[in-house]
Amino acid sequence: MKVVELLRGLGSTVAALALLVLLLSGWGLMAGYVPSRVEAFDSVLHLRVIGGAGAFLRSLHYHAATTLVVAGALHLAAAFLLNAPHRQRRAWWAALGLYLLALSACFTGYLLPMDQNAYWGNQVRLGIVESIPILGLPLADLLRGGGALNAATLPRYYALHVAIQPFLMLLPLAVLLGALGDRPGSREARRWLGVAAMALALLYLGAATRDAPLEPRADPGDAEYTPRPEWYFLWLFQAGKYVGTAGWIQSALVPGILLAAAAGLPLARPLSPGRRWTALAVGAGVWAALTGMALWQDRHLPPRPSYEEALAQRAGEIYEADCRSCHGDEGRGDGSQARAFGLSPPDMTSRAYWVEADPARMEAAIRDGSGADMPDFGKKLSAEEIRALVEFVERFRPE
Numbered sequence: 001m002k003v004v005e006l007l008r009g010l011g012s013t014v015a016a017l018a019l020l021v022l023l024l025s026g027w028g029l030m031a032g033y034v035p036s037r038v039e040a041f042d043s044v045l046h047l048r049v050i051g052g053a054g055a056f057l058r059s060l061h062y063h064a065a066t067t068l069v070v071a072g073a074l075h076l077a078a079a080f081l082l083n084a085p086h087r088q089r090r091a092w093w094a095a096l097g098l099y100l101l102a103l104s105a106c107f108t109g110y111l112l113p114m115d116q117n118a119y120w121g122n123q124v125r126l127g128i129v130e131s132i133p134i135l136g137l138p139l140a141d142l143l144r145g146g147g148a149l150n151a152a153t154l155p156r157y158y159a160l161h162v163a164i165q166p167f168l169m170l171l172p173l174a175v176l177l178g179a180l181g182d183r184p185g186s187r188e189a190r191r192w193l194g195v196a197a198m199a200l201a202l203l204y205l206g207a208a209t210r211d212a213p214l215e216p217r218a219d220p221g222d223a224e225y226t227p228r229p230e231w232y233f234l235w236l237f238q239a240g241k242y243v244g245t246a247g248w249i250q251s252a253l254v255p256g257i258l259l260a261a262a263a264g265l266p267l268a269r270p271l272s273p274g275r276r277w278t279a280l281a282v283g284a285g286v287w288a289a290l291t292g293m294a295l296w297q298d299r300h301l302p303p304r305p306s307y308e309e310a311l312a313q314r315a316g317e318i319y320e321a322d323c324r325s326c327h328g329d330e331g332r333g334d335g336s337q338a339r340a341f342g343l344s345p346p347d348m349t350s351r352a353y354w355v356e357a358d359p360a361r362m363e364a365a366i367r368d369g370s371g372a373d374m375p376d377f378g379k380k381l382s383a384e385e386i387r388a389l390v391e392f393v394e395r396f397r398p399e
Helices: 002-030 040-050 052-081 089-109 116-130 136-144 153-168 170-180 187-209 231-240 247-267 273-297 307-327 336-340 351-356 359-368 383-396
Strands: none
Touching: 002 052, 002 153, 002 170, 002 187, 040 052, 052 089, 052 187, 052 273, 089 153, 089 170, 089 247, 116 136, 116 247, 136 153, 136 247, 153 170, 231 247, 231 273, 307 336, 307 383, 359 383
């Protein structure tokens, strides 16, 4: 049991650290985020484009959320094996409540970037909520602020995410720290402080080397997008495939049974150590099997492009449709229409062209047109598409 004690201490220490990092990074992100359906994506994209502290804070926030989910689960599993539900009832209930609040904060924070994954994933999650008998539809409408996503939706999610849910965490957090905390100067406390310092260094390293994901801007008309929930909810998503039209089994019955079992452990007869290990192994096995099946069935789905990848692909499509006939396959200005009508597009493979060309001037030429031969595309293309098109043709620049 000594190893389990260490795992419990590791889980609680890393979870507490991740929660602190989430709060601090979240406060920083609040300064640049706009909870508006029109401006939310642009505010997140701005952080990504300018880089620096803003992009780092968002990545740190993202990785800390994943760390909290994993570390919290590790703490609860180790506490269960140590019979904490009976030896420390209040601490068990507090830890369980805190973990559920953390998962609910992931639920509300998931929508805030307003990219494709956020929008369509939220549609799926609210669909699951709606299948809860009696309370589901009113609860989903309360979250959305109506029958469909509207101008009130993001402010509601934002208020829940940055104010209400963190406030609700204070009570179980205080109970848990009071029950499990070591004296500040004790050897045990100093050891776990060292563990927290190492975990913080790893968290910072992950945030510095791997950006938080951002997919293209949400497109409500994209019927081909295939949404999926977060990895830790894939098991429930997979289970929903087997209940057909009885969605309430997935949304209410299964979570209700699991929650009632976890909350009722301190009131039930204590299990022997062997039975606790067996129950945990069975639960972990079911979770792993359902998650693995979901991943296996999705193995043929096309990869989800990042914002930059999707924009680069879109720029290639624009060049193929609107530019190649004049500028040619390789930007030499030898396209079919240029030859047929005697047009003279510039040779973008020549060094002379790039002496005077710069991104701002090229964007203006695409947006407003240039001379008698170059039409304007300002009404057809967005500003971000024009910037992407400039980046696309820069591949013709000679080395």
